[in-house]
Amino acid sequence: MTASVKNRIREKEIAIIGGGPGGLTLARLLQMKGAQVKVYERDLSQASRVQGAIVDLHFDSGLKVIEEANLTDAFKTKYMVGADRYRLLDPAGNILLDDGNQVKKIGFGDPDFRPEIDRGSLRDLLIDALFPDTVVWDSQFKEMREIDGRWQLQFTNGKIATADLAIGADGYRSKVRPYLTSIEAQYSGASIIQGEIDHPETICPEIYRLVDNANLMVMGEGRTLAVQPRGDGGLTFYIASMLPENWKETSGLDFDNREQICTYLVKTHENWNPVFSSLFKTSAHFVFRPLSYYPLDQRWATKGNLTLLGDAAHLMPPNGEGVNLAMLDALNLSECLTSAGYSSLQEAVIAYEDSMIAKAAALCKETVNGIRDFASPTDESIQQMITMLSGQTME
Structure with a gap:
């Protein structure tokens, strides 16, 4: 790295809005290169909430x-050994695939190894x-103003910060994104109902044993149920199905009424093995999530002092790539910002955004094209899932 590039990045105050994996990874990589970085995170503290289910990282x-x-x-000291296993069932409870991704013994260094953490x-x-003190907690972003090429950031707690370069890493509901583009997300045709189980080993032990600290999926009758462990020992589950975009408004269901949603799910799964109803009956609460994505051809006018990464930049339906792609964004952005190949931040950000958007568009297209196979599975798509998870070569 030339002296001018070192000075270019070290003389700048960099603000990352959002303390998820993408934002924190970027902060780590930039600090390794001598940058001044602050991460502004809305959580009150590092331990203020459970972060959710497990995530697998890719080679x-x-x-x-x-x-x-x-x-x-x-x-290697923190990942969950064996949690990359899958168990696939049909609605009757018959096991279609068990530990399919363990056909061969794999580990770190193998391109097929996807350890869960x-x-x-x-x-x-x-x-x-x-x-x-890199992470500034209790900093929910409110708004920002550009003053003489720099950003003045304001947070809901009244605090104000300044930055030469701001990066929106604040997820699919990004409040930073509108300062860069007005391009809005569009509906994929699929939605999920999410539930949370606390202390499953005591309140739904049969499901707890089926999950066995790994990934459980049930596919059939026009929907997919996926269950994963949480870091605190609980379980998160998702029911994916194809639904009209206005379904929540026209369904008559109140997702703040736990009993009502439980009754609805038990009724719609009455032909399934009763063990699955124990998930619905013991869920602490339910959330409805339409699955949306940003247009594949999205592009905005680059600003040399503002950019995005992760879901804030390229929202897409869940496909196992979200965290991985956000972390890869962080690596690519850090490399562009510190590369001697660009004479200015504007050039560096253009190069990053061109690459980032193209990479995400290819993955998003594949995901959107396959969303029906997952959210409304047929016998053929279920067999394709078995083939993929078992590590077999598809003809």
Whole structure:
């Protein structure tokens, strides 16, 4: 790296809005290159909430970035050994596939190895690698103003910060994105109902044993049920199906009424094995999530002092790539910002955004094209899932 490039990045105040895996990874990579970075996170503290279910990192994205951040050894102490297993059932409860991705013994260094880690553990790992006080907690973004080429950031708690470069890493409901583009998300045709189970080992032990600290899927009758462990020992489940865009408004259901949603799910799954109803009956609450995505051809006018990464930049339906892609965004952005090949931040950000958007569009297209196979599975798509999870070669 030339002296001018070093000075270009080190003389700038960089603000990352959002302390998820993408934002924290970017902070780590930039600090390794001498940058001044602050991460503004809305959570009150590092321990203020459970981060959700497990996430798997991939060889050419998440794991690659972990290696670039010199965190592989730390990752190996935190990942969940064996949690990359899958068990696929039909609605009657018959096992169609068990531990299919363990056909061959694989581990670190194998392109097919996708180790799972609790989202909270991943966040802790990344935070521990940052300089003290890098993350500014209780900082929910409110608005920002551009003054003489710099950003003045305001948060809902009344605090104000300034930055030469701001990066929106604040997820699919990004409040930073509108400062860069007015392009809105569009509906994929599929939605999920999400539930949360606390203490499943005691309140729904049969499901707890079926999950066995790994991934459980049930496919059939026009929907898919997926169940994953949470970092605190609980379970998160998702029911995916194809629904009209206005379904929530026309269904007559109140998702703040737990009993009403439970009754609805038990009724719609009355032909399924009763064990699955125990999930609905013991869920602490329910959330309805339409699955949307940004247009594949999206592009905005680049600003040299503002950009996006992760879901804030390229929202797409869940496909196992979200965290991996956000971490890869972080790596690519850090490389562009510190590359001697660009004479200005504007050029560096243009190069990053062109690459980032193209990469995400290819993955999003594949996901949207296959959303019906997942959310409304047929015998053929179920067999394709079995083939994929078992590691077989599809003809």
